[in-house]
Amino acid sequence: xxxxxxxxxxxxxxxxxxxxxxxxxxxPDLSPGRFAYPTKPKxxxxxxxxxxxxxxxxxxxxxxxxxxxxxEIIHEGFKDRLEKYRSLKIFMDVCVRCGxxxxxxxxxxxxxxxxxxxxxxxxxxxxxYRKDFTTAGKILGRISGGRPLTKQVLKEWFSxxxxxxxxxxxxxxxxxxxxTAEITMMGRELLSLLGLNINWILEPAANCFRTGNHLGIxxxxxxxxxxxxxxxxEEITGVKLEPTFNRKGAxxxxxxxxxxxxxxxxxxxxMGYLLLFEHLGLDYTLSTYASEGGNFGxxxxxxxxxxxxxxxxxxxxxxxxxxxxxxxxxxxxRVIHQYMDTMNGPTDFGETPKxxxxxxxxxxxxxxxxxxxxxxxxxxxxxxxxxLDPSRNDNKVVTFHDSCNPSRAMxxxxxxxxxxxxxxxxxxxxxxxxxxEQTFCCGSGSGLNTEEIMxxxxxxxxxRANAVRYVHEKFGVNMLSCICAIxxxxxxxxxxxxxxxxxxxxxxxxxxxxxxxxxxxxxxxDLRFEPLKEExxxxxxx
Amino acid sequence: xxxxxxxxxxxxxxxxxxxxxxxxxxxxxVLFGVIIPYLAFIVFLVGFANKxxxxxxxxxxxKIPTTMGQQKSLPxxxxxxxxxxYTTGQVVIRMLLEILLFRSLFKNxxxxxxxxxISYKWVIWLWLxxxxxxxxxxxxxxxxLRFFAEPVPFFVNFLEQIDGMLQVLLPHMFLSGFxxxxxxxxxxxxxxxxxxxxxxxxxADYFPLFLITGIAVTGLMMRYLAxxxxxxxxxxxxxLATLQPSIPEGGISGLFYVHxxxxxxxxxxxxxxxxxxIGGIFLSxxxxxxxxxxxxxxxxPWNYPVKTHTYEEYEEEFRDKMKEAGIPVEKE
Numbered sequence: 089x090x091x092x093x094x095x096x097x098x099x100x101x102x103x104x105x106x107x108x109x110x111x112x113x114x115x116p117d118l119s120p121g122r123f124a125y126p127t128k129p130k131x132x133x134x135x136x137x138x139x140x141x142x143x144x145x146x147x148x149x150x151x152x153x154x155x156x157x158x159x160e161i162i163h164e165g166f167k168d169r170l171e172k173y174r175s176l177k178i179f180m181d182v183c184v185r186c187g188x189x190x191x192x193x194x195x196x197x198x199x200x201x202x203x204x205x206x207x208x209x210x211x212x213x214x215x216x217y218r219k220d221f222t223t224a225g226k227i228l229g230r231i232s233g234g235r236p237l238t239k240q241v242l243k244e245w246f247s248x249x250x251x252x253x254x255x256x257x258x259x260x261x262x263x264x265x266x267x268t269a270e271i272t273m274m275g276r277e278l279l280s281l282l283g284l285n286i287n288w289i290l291e292p293a294a295n296c297f298r299t300g301n302h303l304g305i306x307x308x309x310x311x312x313x314x315x316x317x318x319x320x321x322e323e324i325t326g327v328k329l330e331p332t333f334n335r336k337g338a339x340x341x342x343x344x345x346x347x348x349x350x351x352x353x354x355x356x357x358x359m360g361y362l363l364l365f366e367h368l369g370l371d372y373t374l375s376t377y378a379s380e381g382g383n384f385g386x387x388x389x390x391x392x393x394x395x396x397x398x399x400x401x402x403x404x405x406x407x408x409x410x411x412x413x414x415x416x417x418x419x420x421x422r423v424i425h426q427y428m429d430t431m432n433g434p435t436d437f438g439e440t441p442k443x444x445x446x447x448x449x450x451x452x453x454x455x456x457x458x459x460x461x462x463x464x465x466x467x468x469x470x471x472x473x474x475x476l477d478p479s480r481n482d483n484k485v486v487t488f489h490d491s492c493n494p495s496r497a498m499x500x501x502x503x504x505x506x507x508x509x510x511x512x513x514x515x516x517x518x519x520x521x522x523x524x525e526q527t528f529c530c531g532s533g534s535g536l537n538t539e540e541i542m543x544x545x546x547x548x549x550x551x552r553a554n555a556v557r558y559v560h561e562k563f564g565v566n567m568l569s570c571i572c573a574i575x576x577x578x579x580x581x582x583x584x585x586x587x588x589x590x591x592x593x594x595x596x597x598x599x600x601x602x603x604x605x606x607x608x609x610x611x612x613x614d615l616r617f618e619p620l621k622e623e624x625x626x627x628x629x630x
Numbered sequence: 631x632x633x634x635x636x637x638x639x640x641x642x643x644x645x646x647x648x649x650x651x652x653x654x655x656x657x658x659x660v661l662f663g664v665i666i667p668y669l670a671f672i673v674f675l676v677g678f679a680n681k682x683x684x685x686x687x688x689x690x691x692x693k694i695p696t697t698m699g700q701q702k703s704l705p706x707x708x709x710x711x712x713x714x715x716y717t718t719g720q721v722v723i724r725m726l727l728e729i730l731l732f733r734s735l736f737k738n739x740x741x742x743x744x745x746x747x748i749s750y751k752w753v754i755w756l757w758l759x760x761x762x763x764x765x766x767x768x769x770x771x772x773x774x775l776r777f778f779a780e781p782v783p784f785f786v787n788f789l790e791q792i793d794g795m796l797q798v799l800l801p802h803m804f805l806s807g808f809x810x811x812x813x814x815x816x817x818x819x820x821x822x823x824x825x826x827x828x829x830x831x832x833x834a835d836y837f838p839l840f841l842i843t844g845i846a847v848t849g850l851m852m853r854y855l856a857x858x859x860x861x862x863x864x865x866x867x868x869x870l871a872t873l874q875p876s877i878p879e880g881g882i883s884g885l886f887y888v889h890x891x892x893x894x895x896x897x898x899x900x901x902x903x904x905x906x907x908i909g910g911i912f913l914s915x916x917x918x919x920x921x922x923x924x925x926x927x928x929x930x931p932w933n934y935p936v937k938t939h940t941y942e943e944y945e946e947e948f949r950d951k952m953k954e955a956g957i958p959v960e961k962e
Contacts, residue, residue, distance in 0.1 A: 267696060470706060
């Protein structure tokens with residue numbers, strides 16, 4: 089894999105001109121660095137998924153290890169999904185190729201590759217659909233836009249369905265609401281029928297199935313890690329916390345992505361949650377069995393999503409909690425908001441979520457019984473239940489990145505902003521066409537945050553980074569806040585590359601900094617052990 | 631894909647010539663005036679119904695609205711009722727705005743690179759062309775009801791009065807015909823000159839545009855240049871509408887048959903083409919479902935049990951480690 093070029097160079101080389109030859113004739117670029125590694129056999133085996141070979145293989149290989157009857161498998165799988173998903177059928181039929189979606193995709197903007205236009209990404213499937221499932225396509229072939237399924241088409245699918253982060257930005261602009269996330273999901277499901285998928289997704293899925301979380305943290309280690317944060321919190325605030333694990337009879341089960349337990353800066357967000365719950369005296373417990381909010385099953389198949397998600401309700405039932413509180417995570421909330429109750433409901437535990445502190449009943453979560461932490465905190469703020477000193481975040485000039493799924497698959501837009509505005513004094517929005525429902529993906533969502541495709545990720549994340557850069561230069565923004573664990577993992581390298589001098593934080597890290605705890609010592613450090621009264625870094629970049 | 635639009639253009643011209651020669655030279659008035667229009671209409675009805683039935687046969691396993699505004703959550707946070715609809719009524723409003731005003735297309739932006747900045751400018755052209763095209767087409771279609779009903783329905787006369795606003799300046803002129811031609815040509819120009827749009831366009835994108843151009847041009851020619859015999863045309867069309875088809879005495883100009891043939895082709899082509907977006911938009915799950923999935927359970931008709939990893943299996947594997955770490959277990 090070649091060294092990543094300098095930012096100026098990478099930016100300069102973005103070419104939006106279209107090739108001479110029609111896209112059907114342009115082979116996908118499957119050179120090293122342009123694809124994520126395929127799934128290791130042990131993970132497929134553990135999950136009981138199709139696995140045509142036990143050998144190591146690479147997408148760069150000319151011949152792929154696929155079963156002899158692969159065409160039949162794909163055809164049957166396609167047919168099955170057309171019956172199961174009206175979305176797929178409609179989206180195969182109604183596109184008029186108006187081009188409104190073309191320049192809305194962060195991967196297209198960053199790479200200039202025409203097949204990253206949502207319309208062409210969908211045509212990759214549509215062309216096969218026409219040939220196999222429509223009268224006109226069977227008779228007219230290429231004139232009607234049909235083409236036979238070949239090994240090259242399969243390679244194209246693998247390349248481009250793993251260059252889509254299922255962020256749904258294109259579906260905002262489509263006059264028929266065609267959602268490329270649906271297309272990509274179907275494409276990935278079909279590829280998985282042949283055992284073609286990527287390790288960065290299936291290894292977390294296998295881990296999650298076994299240990300309850302993507303990172304494969306076993307129960308004792310999970311507890312140790314959280315205890316370790318409590319030590320840090322005690323050192324910073326003087327307050328001793330004693331969170332409980334798998335405790336029956338707790339009122340609330342708290343579930344957050346395991347990334348928050350595992351890696352900076354998510355860990356600081358975790359510390360923020362713990363401080364908040366202590367501040368409130370909340371009767372809650374963590375679970376080591378349901379120790380993952382995220383769901384890499386979503387990036388594999390609806391079946392895998394359901395298998396992994398089932399732990400949440402099972403654990404809530406076993407522990408006898410009243411409802412579930414969920415941490416900051418993007419795709420986790422797509423699953424909870426749009427899929428969970430349908431897949432694993434109806435719930436047979438607890439009651440409609442009610443804040444024990446304010447008495448607010450979350451009617452909007454009556455069926456799933458799961459509340460987003462920023463909904464919960466925004467409610468606390470409204471009722472003045474938190475003692476805050478927002479000046480502790482004064483060394484941070486903050487902007488907010490709407491994560492794709494909470495914005496476009498949930499509509500969670502103002503809750504995080506209400507929290508942010510209460511806990512920090514310097515908050516600036518990015519330009520309006522890059523936030524809220526028009527937000528840009530971090531470039532690494534849907535299981536693509538793997539090292540081997542770093543250059544692609546940097547290109548995909550460029551539109552987001554470029555908007556951050558704008559507020560960085562205009563307002564001196566040095567902190568990018570977000571409510572997504574993948575963001576917290578993916579945005580730091582993105583910022584280091586395109587906008588050095590901007591750090592990444594979860595919202596509840598800022599909450600944790602601002603909270604005035606009972607019996608706390610004088611706070612001189614934030615949750616990162618950095619001094620509160622540091623000079624701002626406005627001259628760091630200029 | 632230059633070939634794509636040339637082929638489509640040639641196809642339309644050839645179709646026009648076939649109809650003209652068929653009637654003028656071969657005397658196939660009945661074929662082009664009666665048989666083909668009826669066949670086309672039947673193909674349209676059956677094909678359209680089939681397609682919509684086929685769509686509705688597929689399940690809607692999940693509610694997947696694209697939310698484009700604030701969800702309904704806490705009482706003091708203002709919900710965006712149109713873009714994040716919570717009730718059926720709100721969904722209906724969202725759908726109406728989408729179908730009647732092309733609301734999503736109205737949001738269109740253009741991405742531009744200037745120096746080291748990427749900018750996203752609001753652009754209205756595509757929306758404007760689309761509105762011009764679709765609404766003028768609608769008016770033209772409604773105006774043509776005059777040929778299929780006697781007496782002419784009041785709303786057709788009313789619409790013609792509005793459509794003919796400019797008649798003070800230009801006698802007997804309807805705006806809609808010219809607007810349709812302009813809208814079609816503008817959409818065509820995009821597809822012929824914008825490199826990105828050329829790249830994604832297929833013959834199936836050019837063909838209907840050329841065909842509609844043909845329909846508009848022949849229509850305008852009949853009205854303003856060739857002065858065809860409208861009385862005879864109405865005799866034919868009323869015959870078709872009342873299922874008593876006949877070719878009027880003395881015949882009608884070949885130009886009319888070209889127009890009618892184009893229309894027949896278009897009508898028969900609809901169910902097999904992207905023009906089915908007329909029906910599809912109503913069924914698009916990202917637009918026609920409510921954002922209420924945490925409050926109200928949506929049922930997936932094919933939801934099936936899956937293999938899960940139960941707590942018991944989990945505890946079985948990790949019991950000792952859990953006990954050691956002071957985590958409660960079910961079985962000591």
